[in-house]
Amino acid sequence: MSETPQAFETLQIHAGAKPDPATGARQVPIYQTTAYAFRDADHAAALFNLQEVGFIYSRLTNPTVFALQDRMAALEGGAGAVACSSGHAAQILALFTIMGPGMNIVSSNRLYGGTVTQFTQTIRRFGWSASLVDIDDTAAVEAAIDENTRAIFCESIANPGGHIADLPALAEIADRHGIPLIVDNTTATPYLCRPIEHGATLVIHSLTKYLTGNGTVTGGCIVDSGKFDWSANDKFPSLSQPEPAYHGLKFHEALGPLAFMFNAIAVGMRDLGMTLNPQAAHYTMMGIETLSLRMDRHCENALKVAQWLENHPAVDHVTYAGLPSSPVYDRVAKICPKGASSLFTFALKDGYAACVKLIDSVELFSHVANLGDTRSLIIHSASTTHRQLTEAQQVAAGAAPNVVRVSIGTENADDIIADLEQALAKATA
Structure with missing residues (x-):
């Protein structure tokens, strides 16, 4: 690949992918193997000591997965990436690398329901906690931070309501307190939003959604900006202090901008085992090749549908950020200049029962617990x-x-609208 900076549309096809040196295969092969032969005893020792980059065992990483990681880092503008088994796994792996017992995070309260449960219930088992606040209230965010806070967490475009976070404002708060800003960029994708450019330290994805785009596999990813100084204070000992399992290696001192990525694999993936299988990585890479094309169409269709819904007599309100009526409409141009994605909600005047009837009446729409298809x-x-x-x-x-x-x-947007029209007629009859 050329050293000249390349456009997103080029990187989504070529980043991390080269013809296979053994066979010349142009698409990244599925390396369906658990282990890798070492050249000799010294080579094995160097890999286990993190003195050389390579492959040991597929619980840690795999050539197909490694290619996906390279592509994700390139698309987000990060120093490196770690792929894992799901978006939820990515969240736990990101926190595992920077947290310890008694530590906490400050999080947006506009989150996917499963993430709310993970943060308010599940992470307690690690001895961690989370404060959920309105991230538009910067004073509330600031007030929630204490000496044990290790990160601020938000979604760039929130699931389900499509709310766009003011990433630069949150990054400024995080910088002031010496902690990373972690941004879930699943709904936006790196085509619509690049959180690192707005000050984020870590970017998380559920690869299951828009990035794969076809509802076939689950996967997650963490992209590290490589810009955070993990040694600036004593808050992140796993990265700044000697690691006993690696003969006292200080990850940040030794590996600089790649410290988080290496630690997440060598410690987190080693012990938590949240491995992404190579077939899923392969499907995701194929999906990413058409990401920009799909996201343009997603956004175009979403705006047409949202505008139609906003004028429907049965609809109370629509939350799509691309509508001028949205309270965060001005953030689209700043945070997501190519569009506000295609996830949003609308409220029905007739309430809960009408919503259930609507769900049961659609024909083109699929009633599933997923997004981004x-x-x-x-x-x-x-x-x-x-x-x-x-x-x-x-x-x-x-x-x-x-x-x-x-x-x-x-x-076709007209077909989408026609299905909602007939379903709303039944739901409000």
Whole structure:
């Protein structure tokens, strides 16, 4: 590849991918193997001591997965990336690398319901905790930070409501307190938003969604900006202090901008085993090749559908950030200049029962617990993805009982609207 900076559309096809040296295969092969032969005893020792980059065992990484990691780092503008088994796994792996017992994070309260549960319930088992606040209230974010806070977490475009976070404002707060800003960029993808350019330290993805784009595999990824000084204070000993398992190696001192990536693989992946299988990595790389084409169509369709819904007499309101009526409309040009993605919600005036009837009446839409497919998807979050939350938490997350979430696909926009029109007629009859 040329050293000249290349456009996103070129990188999404070529980054991390070269003809296979053994066979000349142009597409990245699926390396379906668990282990790798060492050249000799010294080579094996160098790999295990992190003195040489290579492959040891596929729980750690694999050539197919490694190629995907390179592509994701290139698309996000990061120093390196770690791929793993799901978006949820990526969140735990990111925190595992920087947290310890008694530590906490400050998080947006506008999150996917499963993430709310992970942060308020599951991470307690590690001795961690999370404060969920309105991230538009910068004073509340600042007030929630204490001496044990190790990160600020948000979604660039929130699931389900499509709210766009003010990333530069959050990055400024994080910098002031010497902690990283972690941004889940799943809904936006790196084509619509590059959080590192707005000050994020770590970017998380569920590869399952728009990046793969066809609903076939699950996967997750963490991209590290490589710009954070993990040794500036004593808050991140796993990166700044000697690691006993590697003969006292100080990851940040020895590996600089690659410290987080190496630690997440050599320690986190080694012990947590959140491995992405090579076939899933292969499918994801093929999906990424058409990401820009799909996202342009997703955004175009979403705007048309949102505009139509906003004028429908049965609809109370629509949350799509691309509408001038959205309270975060001005952030689209700043944070997501190519579009506001295709995930949003709309509320029905007739409430919960009408939402359920709407879900049961659609024909083109698929009623599934996923987003980011080429197909248009629909779900009633309050009774499914956000069911485990209290009603107050549902409302805060943008998943109130009278709200339906849609992920607008790449079909013909008129056909999408026609399906919603007939379903709304039945739901409000």
